[in-house]
Amino acid sequence: MRLTKTGNEAMAEAMRQINPDVVAAYPITPATEIVQIFASFVADGLVDTEFIAVESEHSAMSACIGACAAGARTMTSTASQGLALMWEMLYIASGLRLPIVLAEVNRSLSSPINIHCDHSDTMGARDAGWIQIFCENAQEAYDSLIQAVRIAEESLLPIMVTTDGFIISHGMETMELIEDKEVKTFIGEYEPKYTVLDIDNPITMGAIDFTDYYFEHKRQTIEAMRNSKEIIAKVNQKFGAKFGRHYGFFEEYKLEDADIAIVVLGSTAGTSKVVIDELRQKGIKAGLLKLRVFRPFPVQEIAQILSRIPCVAVMDRSDSLNASGGPVWTEIRSALYDFNTRPKMINYIYGLGGRNIGLEMLRSVFEDLKNILKTDKIDKQIQYLGMRK
Amino acid sequence: MATLKELSHKKELLSGGHRACAGCTEPIAVRQILMATDTPIVVCCPTGCLEVTTTIFPYTAWRMPWIHSAFENAAATISGVETGYKALKKRGKIDKEIKFIAIGGDGGTYDIGFQALSGAMERGHNMVYICLDNEAYMNTGIQRSSATPKGAHTTTSPAGKVIPGKKTFRKDLSACIAAHNVPYVAQSIPSMWKDLTNKVQKALAVNGPAFINVLVPCRLGWGFPPEKAIEIGREAVNSCFWPLYEVENGEWKLTYKPKEKTPVKDWLKSQVRFKHLFRPENESILQEIQTEVDHNWERLQKLCEFSAGVV
Numbered sequence: 001m002r003l004t005k006t007g008n009e010a011m012a013e014a015m016r017q018i019n020p021d022v023v024a025a026y027p028i029t030p031a032t033e034i035v036q037i038f039a040s041f042v043a044d045g046l047v048d049t050e051f052i053a054v055e056s057e058h059s060a061m062s063a064c065i066g067a068c069a070a071g072a073r074t075m076t077s078t079a080s081q082g083l084a085l086m087w088e089m090l091y092i093a094s095g096l097r098l099p100i101v102l103a104e105v106n107r108s109l110s111s112p113i114n115i116h117c118d119h120s121d122t123m124g125a126r127d128a129g130w131i132q133i134f135c136e137n138a139q140e141a142y143d144s145l146i147q148a149v150r151i152a153e154e155s156l157l158p159i160m161v162t163t164d165g166f167i168i169s170h171g172m173e174t175m176e177l178i179e180d181k182e183v184k185t186f187i188g189e190y191e192p193k194y195t196v197l198d199i200d201n202p203i204t205m206g207a208i209d210f211t212d213y214y215f216e217h218k219r220q221t222i223e224a225m226r227n228s229k230e231i232i233a234k235v236n237q238k239f240g241a242k243f244g245r246h247y248g249f250f251e252e253y254k255l256e257d258a259d260i261a262i263v264v265l266g267s268t269a270g271t272s273k274v275v276i277d278e279l280r281q282k283g284i285k286a287g288l289l290k291l292r293v294f295r296p297f298p299v300q301e302i303a304q305i306l307s308r309i310p311c312v313a314v315m316d317r318s319d320s321l322n323a324s325g326g327p328v329w330t331e332i333r334s335a336l337y338d339f340n341t342r343p344k345m346i347n348y349i350y351g352l353g354g355r356n357i358g359l360e361m362l363r364s365v366f367e368d369l370k371n372i373l374k375t376d377k378i379d380k381q382i383q384y385l386g387m388r389k
Numbered sequence: 390m391a392t393l394k395e396l397s398h399k400k401e402l403l404s405g406g407h408r409a410c411a412g413c414t415e416p417i418a419v420r421q422i423l424m425a426t427d428t429p430i431v432v433c434c435p436t437g438c439l440e441v442t443t444t445i446f447p448y449t450a451w452r453m454p455w456i457h458s459a460f461e462n463a464a465a466t467i468s469g470v471e472t473g474y475k476a477l478k479k480r481g482k483i484d485k486e487i488k489f490i491a492i493g494g495d496g497g498t499y500d501i502g503f504q505a506l507s508g509a510m511e512r513g514h515n516m517v518y519i520c521l522d523n524e525a526y527m528n529t530g531i532q533r534s535s536a537t538p539k540g541a542h543t544t545t546s547p548a549g550k551v552i553p554g555k556k557t558f559r560k561d562l563s564a565c566i567a568a569h570n571v572p573y574v575a576q577s578i579p580s581m582w583k584d585l586t587n588k589v590q591k592a593l594a595v596n597g598p599a600f601i602n603v604l605v606p607c608r609l610g611w612g613f614p615p616e617k618a619i620e621i622g623r624e625a626v627n628s629c630f631w632p633l634y635e636v637e638n639g640e641w642k643l644t645y646k647p648k649e650k651t652p653v654k655d656w657l658k659s660q661v662r663f664k665h666l667f668r669p670e671n672e673s674i675l676q677e678i679q680t681e682v683d684h685n686w687e688r689l690q691k692l693c694e695f696s697a698g699v700v
Binding site: 021022024048049050052053054055056058059062063064065066067068069070071072074088089092096196197198199202203204205206207208209210213217 | 429431433440441444445446447449451452453454455456457458459461462464465466467468469470471472473474475476477479480482483485487504505507508509511512
């Protein structure tokens with residue numbers, strides 16, 4: 001079924017088809033619409049979800065934890081400050097191994113206050129034990145949110161599927177929707193192993209661990225994140241086989257024989273493909289690695305591909321404020337350390353607070369890469385793209 | 390209402406072997422609370438004394454389902470559990486009758502958890518929130534909370550050379566929650582088991598949120614011999630420092646009226662945390678505390694009279 005939808009509508013539509021047991025949420029720009037649309041689905045009886053409009057994102061995640069611990073299939077949505085307010089609870093959700101699904105809309109973090117897109121919020125939560133999927137467009141967001149239910153429940157880890165604020169969340173796209181009943185069949189029934197509602201077999205959930213157990217329990221979550229890679233691959237494969245749209249940990253776009261390439265997350269991938277097509281027509285061997293699954297970080301697979309490309313730019317739509325580059329940059333650099341051949345690399349911080357990234361800017365990145373390739377010289381390794389001087 | 394004899398035959402849902410201090414009134418209160426019903430209960434605790442003394446992994450003192458997630462969100466977490474139950478019941482995945490109770494300390498309830506509590510009360514979840522109020526952050530080493538009484542010495546409101554303990558009166562949380570117009574609010578104390586078990590029964594019976602504020606004397610933070618815990622609680626009630634009342638569908642009712650209202654200074658004298666108030670230079674503070682207790686007691690009695698006429 002082909003329809004025109006915004007990213008937020010697509011996310012809400014996926015939530016309608018998933019028909020979770022519980023949604024607890026608080027509205028925040030640019031994710032507000034997801035919750036709003038979903039509330040109208042509840043009001044109109046299109047879903048029979050119990051919807052709790054809580055008084056803060058902290059309580060939203062807390063209520064999700066409670067509901068999921070009760071054995072309910074649970075979802076929420078948030079952005080920016082809202083995700084930051086959930087931060088404490090994100091760790092608890094993963095530590096308690098609760099498969100909560102979150103539709104996250106990427107937005108900058110205060111201060112200064114700004115409502116537009118960058119990845120600071122999601123990157124801030126990157127070490128919270130949540131699987132993170134970045135989407136290029138509404139179609140991918142919709143498909144990924146449906147996959148997320150199975151990934152979370154099989155890996156027993158919470159998962160966030162992200163879109164870029166306003167760019168995807170409010171931009172209209174034509175997309176393909178799956179039939180309701182097919183979504184239902186794909187995600188199946190949720191059957192939790194343990195719940196706090198099992199009064200005949202009572203469990204104590206969230207006990208205090210001292211030095212004698214904390215490390216081992218944390219290690220189990222770490223192991224679950226490692227194991228989730230296989231589950232993500234399997235769910236991707238099943239989704240592709242059933243619905244014809246195939247996704248991996250990342251997408252390689254004209255990378256096979258590329259001399260110069262960029263690494264991006266999210267909506268910038270679409271713009272990059274246009275520039276790469278232009279360059280290819282001129283005989284320039286440019287390529288793209290669009291990173292889709294950022295947690296777990298597919299370290300081996302990425303390094304294998306990038307190690308054979310002579311010159312690479314990593315594009316970060318957030319900064320780590322570590323005075324040495326963005327979060328994607330540091331991870332990718334680290335991934336390549338063990339390889340004998342490594343590309344010349346450069347990091348661009350771009351698009352903070354919704355600053356536009358256009359074709360011209362991306363052309364300039366490839367221009368820089370061409371020069372590095374030619375001269376073998378890097379002037380400035382970390383650059384700020386599209387910023388007023 | 391069950392007799393004490395009947396209650397004593399019930400299976401204890403909080404086992405012995407937990408690590409609460411000798412003379413702690415929290416486990417006593419919890420046992421009374423859990424005895425009040427035969428319906429299965431799920432308990433949620435925020436971070437605090439009760440949580441850390443009963444769930445040191447790999448042990449647990451809870452013979453029933455129990456969950457903890459963080460310090461400020463027991464009300465929100467149990468909201469989620471209760472909503473999950475409602476959803477699963479609606480879909481026919483569970484058919485048992487289950488009740489939901491959150492049990493927090495005064496730090497996790499009056500202060501950091503206040504927002505989540507207010508939200509849960511307003512949303513009308515079918516749950517009971519019980520505050521075990523020992524008037525300070527006892528779990529972290531006796532720091533003041535907004536439930537700490539005026540003049541009390543705590544480690545963050547120490548009685549020093551210039552400042553004689555906590556400067557302000559305590560927050561009246563029970564009245565704050567009553568202002569949420571929930572079906573049932575009460576104050577109680579484990580020193581009076583029947584009062585507490587009765588109120589828990591009532592709270593569990595209402596359809597919607599209920600709140601019970603329970604004063605639990607802390608022998609360590611208050612400074613009294615462990616064997617005095619129950620007695621000291623009774624004194625708090627008899628001095629009208631901690632009046633026992635309930636607000637049922639908006640009607641305020643005293644559930645206990647002391648035969649003789651004792652001077653609050655007798656109660657203060659029994660605790661190390663108020664020791665400095667008995668120095669001559671602090672006499673006016675003792676007077677201020679008595680005035681405040683008298684005022685609150687008068688106001689409470691008038692509220693009860695007034696609402697009996699209105700409701």
